[in-house]
Amino acid sequence: MKRILYPFAFLLFLSSSCESYFDINQDPSNPQVAEGFALLPPIFSQMVRGDAWDARYVGQYVQYWGWVSSGNSWDRHGFAPGSDACGEKWRSHYWSIGTNIDLILSDGVTKNKWDYVGAAKAIRAWSWQSTTDLHGEMILKQAWEPNRYVFDYDSQQEVYAEVVRLSNEALDDLNKTGYSASLSRGDIVYKGDVSKWKKFIYANLARNAIHLSNKSGFSPDKVIEFVDKSFQSNADNFMVPHAGTNSGDANFFGTLRNNMGSFVQSSYIISLLDGTTFSGVKDPRLPIMFTASPDNVFRGVAPASGDPNNIAGRTNRIPNLWGGLGTIPPTGKWIFSDNAPHAILIYPELQFIKAEAALKKGDKTLAYSSFRAGVSAALDFVGVTAANRETYLASAAIPKSANDLTLSDIMLQKYIALYGQGALETWVDMRRHNYSSDIYKGISFPTSLYPDNSGKLVQRVRPRYNSEYVWNLATLRKLGADLPDYHTKPLWFIQP
Amino acid sequence: MGTFDLGYKDILFFNVRARNDWSSTLPTANRSFFYPSTGLSFIFSELPIFNNSSILSYGKLRATLSQTGKDAPPYKILPALAPQTTTGGGFAFGFFGGNPDLKPERTQGYEFGTELKLFKSRIGIDFAYFKNTRFDQIVSQRLSYGTGFIFGLVNGGTFSNQGFEVQLSLSPIKKSKVQWDILLNFTTFTTSVENLPADQAEFYNSDTWLYGNARASAFVSDLARFYPGVNLDYNQRGLGSATAIGGYSYLRNKNGEILINPSNGLPVINTNFLPIGDRNPDFTIGLTNEFRVGDFSLSFLLDIRKGGDVFNGTERFLFQRGISTQLQDRSQPYIFNGVLRDGRENTESPTKNTIQVTPLTRSDFFSAAPESDFVEEDINWIRLRDVSINYTIPASVLKGSKLFKSAKVFVSGTDLWLLTNYTGADPNVNGNSATTRGVGAFGFDFGTISLPRTISGGIRITL
Numbered sequence: 001m002k003r004i005l006y007p008f009a010f011l012l013f014l015s016s017s018c019e020s021y022f023d024i025n026q027d028p029s030n031p032q033v034a035e036g037f038a039l040l041p042p043i044f045s046q047m048v049r050g051d052a053w054d055a056r057y058v059g060q061y062v063q064y065w066g067w068v069s070s071g072n073s074w075d076r077h078g079f080a081p082g083s084d085a086c087g088e089k090w091r092s093h094y095w096s097i098g099t100n101i102d103l104i105l106s107d108g109v110t111k112n113k114w115d116y117v118g119a120a121k122a123i124r125a126w127s128w129q130s131t132t133d134l135h136g137e138m139i140l141k142q143a144w145e146p147n148r149y150v151f152d153y154d155s156q157q158e159v160y161a162e163v164v165r166l167s168n169e170a171l172d173d174l175n176k177t178g179y180s181a182s183l184s185r186g187d188i189v190y191k192g193d194v195s196k197w198k199k200f201i202y203a204n205l206a207r208n209a210i211h212l213s214n215k216s217g218f219s220p221d222k223v224i225e226f227v228d229k230s231f232q233s234n235a236d237n238f239m240v241p242h243a244g245t246n247s248g249d250a251n252f253f254g255t256l257r258n259n260m261g262s263f264v265q266s267s268y269i270i271s272l273l274d275g276t277t278f279s280g281v282k283d284p285r286l287p288i289m290f291t292a293s294p295d296n297v298f299r300g301v302a303p304a305s306g307d308p309n310n311i312a313g314r315t316n317r318i319p320n321l322w323g324g325l326g327t328i329p330p331t332g333k334w335i336f337s338d339n340a341p342h343a344i345l346i347y348p349e350l351q352f353i354k355a356e357a358a359l360k361k362g363d364k365t366l367a368y369s370s371f372r373a374g375v376s377a378a379l380d381f382v383g384v385t386a387a388n389r390e391t392y393l394a395s396a397a398i399p400k401s402a403n404d405l406t407l408s409d410i411m412l413q414k415y416i417a418l419y420g421q422g423a424l425e426t427w428v429d430m431r432r433h434n435y436s437s438d439i440y441k442g443i444s445f446p447t448s449l450y451p452d453n454s455g456k457l458v459q460r461v462r463p464r465y466n467s468e469y470v471w472n473l474a475t476l477r478k479l480g481a482d483l484p485d486y487h488t489k490p491l492w493f494i495q496p
Numbered sequence: 497m498g499t500f501d502l503g504y505k506d507i508l509f510f511n512v513r514a515r516n517d518w519s520s521t522l523p524t525a526n527r528s529f530f531y532p533s534t535g536l537s538f539i540f541s542e543l544p545i546f547n548n549s550s551i552l553s554y555g556k557l558r559a560t561l562s563q564t565g566k567d568a569p570p571y572k573i574l575p576a577l578a579p580q581t582t583t584g585g586g587f588a589f590g591f592f593g594g595n596p597d598l599k600p601e602r603t604q605g606y607e608f609g610t611e612l613k614l615f616k617s618r619i620g621i622d623f624a625y626f627k628n629t630r631f632d633q634i635v636s637q638r639l640s641y642g643t644g645f646i647f648g649l650v651n652g653g654t655f656s657n658q659g660f661e662v663q664l665s666l667s668p669i670k671k672s673k674v675q676w677d678i679l680l681n682f683t684t685f686t687t688s689v690e691n692l693p694a695d696q697a698e699f700y701n702s703d704t705w706l707y708g709n710a711r712a713s714a715f716v717s718d719l720a721r722f723y724p725g726v727n728l729d730y731n732q733r734g735l736g737s738a739t740a741i742g743g744y745s746y747l748r749n750k751n752g753e754i755l756i757n758p759s760n761g762l763p764v765i766n767t768n769f770l771p772i773g774d775r776n777p778d779f780t781i782g783l784t785n786e787f788r789v790g791d792f793s794l795s796f797l798l799d800i801r802k803g804g805d806v807f808n809g810t811e812r813f814l815f816q817r818g819i820s821t822q823l824q825d826r827s828q829p830y831i832f833n834g835v836l837r838d839g840r841e842n843t844e845s846p847t848k849n850t851i852q853v854t855p856l857t858r859s860d861f862f863s864a865a866p867e868s869d870f871v872e873e874d875i876n877w878i879r880l881r882d883v884s885i886n887y888t889i890p891a892s893v894l895k896g897s898k899l900f901k902s903a904k905v906f907v908s909g910t911d912l913w914l915l916t917n918y919t920g921a922d923p924n925v926n927g928n929s930a931t932t933r934g935v936g937a938f939g940f941d942f943g944t945i946s947l948p949r950t951i952s953g954g955i956r957i958t959l
Binding site: 026027030031032033034037038039040041042043044045046081082090091094095096098099100103139142143144145146147148149150151186188240241242243246248249464466467468470471472473474 | 570571574575576577578580581582583584585586587588589590594595596597637638639640641642643644645646648650693694695696722767
């Protein structure tokens with residue numbers, strides 16, 4: 001017989017009746033939801049951060065500026081392997097702007113804040129547009145999907161279509177009435193002016209449309225329509241303000257952030273302003289935008305050559321973009337100062353877009369009037385006096401009649417107008433026009449290009465290294481993004 | 497929670513435990529989790545045939561089978577917003593993503609063992625074999641920014657931990673005036689990686705990334721799947737291990753020859769973090785001997801380790817600055833043994849490198865060697881962890897004093913002696929403190945000084 005010594009059982013069941021007691025997943029020290037007014041200002045800053053950060057590198061591709069010493073990889077249309085350099089827009093698109101937009105949308109849709117909803121969608125549409133123009137294929141359909149860790153890429157064509165879809169949705173939201181508008185609270189750009197947001201959406205759509213100028217289905221009329229519904233003057237420009245009191249709230253290009261210490265103005269931009277290209281006409285923008293060497297001559301670096309006179313005491317030494325000679329001056333200048341606003345999209349650009357579209361359509365009169373409006377507004381944008389503006393408009397730099405206007409005139413004036421902050425858009429233009437020296441008169445590219453280029457000029461930037469090359473490599477291989485010359489593969493938008 | 501225990505005649509014991517937790521740190525749908533365990537022990541020395549055995553004093557066999565669950569750290573389901581210092585202030589999401597579908601982390605495993613006492617407990621043996629598998633681990637994993645964050649929070653990764661421990665106690669001499677006791681602990685185990693979160697090739701602990709490009713990593717065993725066309729023959733140490741060193745190594749051709757950059761004569765570095773070592777030792781032994789003769793006693797502990805790699809970051813630091821003793825004649829031109837990466841490196845006739853590099857005029861020479869060159873393999877040691885001599889003052893001496901009940905005089909020394917094949921200061925290093933999660937940074941030497949020799953002495957009295 002078996003003798004059971006001590007059978008002992010003890011059972012306790014905790015009832016699960018206290019449902020709400022367990023719902024304490026809200027962090028008491030850090031908020032996990034917020035309203036649009038608290039989310040918008042950092043989003044504006046991140047729009048700038050992505051644009052400005054990557055403009056430093058793209059500014060070398062388009063020869064806005066060059067590295068002060070010779071042989072720089074970016075000057076040579078190369079890249080930095082194993083680095084996040086020029087991956088800042090990727091970061092801001094997916095993360096720092098990223099799902100903050102969704103938070104505004106979910107709050108706005110539930111509480112009828114359609115002004116916030118429309119503005120948030122407008123920003124996301126802009127971000128898709130400007131990021132795909134840099135990288136091409138992107139994670140679109142699977143973006144921000146919870147619990148996913150391998151992400152497929154979608155074609156640039158689909159990203160372009162998403163920009164249009166999202167823009168139309170944003171316009172519908174902004175056209176809604178019968179709710180109490182409150183956007184002015186967080187909107188440090190347009191102060192809650194919904195009509196300006198709508199113009200911004202059309203401005204972005206105008207970019208989306210003109211980028212397809214090489215395609216057979218390109219419609220100049222659509223471009224002109226978008227431009228006409230967009231900015232009417234510089235007062236409509238999308239300008240992100242900077243307090244400029246410390247490195248946290250200062251302009252990326254300013255002295256406090258100290259991001260531009262090794263960059264100097266290019267010889268190409270100087271040649272467009274000092275009369276070399278435009279029949280000896282001295283551009284009134286030259287002394288505002290740039291600084292002369294101690295001997296009072298304006299100079300710039302040829303790409304990848306550096307400044308051979310970058311030595312203390314040389315009178316032909318090229319100053320940095322703040323105007324200092326190898327040093328950081330107390331204040332910068334123009335867009336290179338701490339409290340200068342950052343231009344995301346400006347009226348002059350749209351007039352040049354319209355001029356290009358009109359020229360393509362064969363309407364030279366319209367092209368000419370838009371061109372003149374663009375140049376005039378671009379001079380104002382830099383801060384030229386009215387008298388100097390009129391002198392320049394009447395000078396030999398400007399074609400005398402509609403019949404004299406060439407595509408090169410438009411693109412060169414657009415190149416000057418977008419200097420610095422508009423580097424990404426200028427790169428779109430240069431790629432669309434195949435880096436042609438017939439259009440970009442006087443330009444020459446480094447004879448010694450980056451070794452992996454096999455003699456080809458750069459066409460795209462790789463997706464961010466620490467996001468994609470480290471954590472999503474299998475997908476990149478399908479695109480050929482692991483190949484050494486991937487950055488010379490043309491994007492969809494420039495192809496016929 | 498529920499438990500059920502059953503015993504039979506002090507011979508056989510059986511228990512079942514079942515537990516259900518509800519955790520507020522998990523999403524509502526997944527917050528309830530149940531985990532049981534069961535154990536069986538059989539004290540066979542109680543069987544009648546051993547009743548009068550002079551050999552076996554105690555004998556037990558035991559086996560347990562268990563499962564446990566672990567919840568998430570608090571406030572992780574939703575991502576947190578952080579205040580911003582950019583113009584206009586406001587809030588934005590931080591680096592870490594949430595996960596509305598998070599599940600509890602699980603471990604399941606078994607252990608069996610035996611406990612024996614022989615010859616009136618003069619010999620004791622305790623043996624245990626264990627295997628645990630941890631799965632659905634909750635980790636913040638760096639992922640594609642397509643997640644919307646820099647770090648995604650995911651369930652994933654299966655690690656299994658297996659090995660055995662033996663504890664042996666011996667009393668070769670056991671008399672009233674003279675006694676000798678030996679205690680030996682032998683441990684060996686490995687932590688292998690079955691898969692990693694988010695189907696990644698490597699998981700690393702950023703806290704252990706102390707210097708250069710070497711860090712404590714876990715690697716899957718089918719690494720070749722992630723690096724098609726890359727020669728991984730020299731990246732086998734640490735493959736499939738949770739205690740690997742992940743770091744930079746040489747890029748090689750299909751024959752394993754090091755590729756040399758034709759423009760400067762320096763080796764090409766493979767900048768993928770690949771396994772370059774495994775820090776896990778083959779085994780460790782702790783051996784204590786204690787002798788007692790009359791009122792004197794002497795004890796010492798020997799700490800023995802066999803195998804396990806150490807990253808000598810200190811040496812790399814010194815080498816990069818040209819102050820390592822490894823290279824003393826800098827004027828001597830050097831030719832790296834390898835083949836040029838000139839497009840022919842994977843053909844039948846690669847170009848042998850003949851480019852001379854003179855360290856004296858080439859500072860890049862000193863940074864050319866990847867971290868894999870600074871991993872010292874199979875580091876063994878025997879160290880005298882501590883020694884102590886005690887003298888107990890006989891009670892007869894203290895008799896006259898009314899103050900003291902007992903008194904002891906002792907001298908002890910720690911870390912007095914070390915024998916090792918490691919070239920650095922001390923291979924018993926941990927680059928982090930004990931608070932670092934995971935297996936920590938043991939085997940990472942960067943500026944770590946060896947343990948000091950300490951000698952102390954004193955008197956212990958009881959009043």
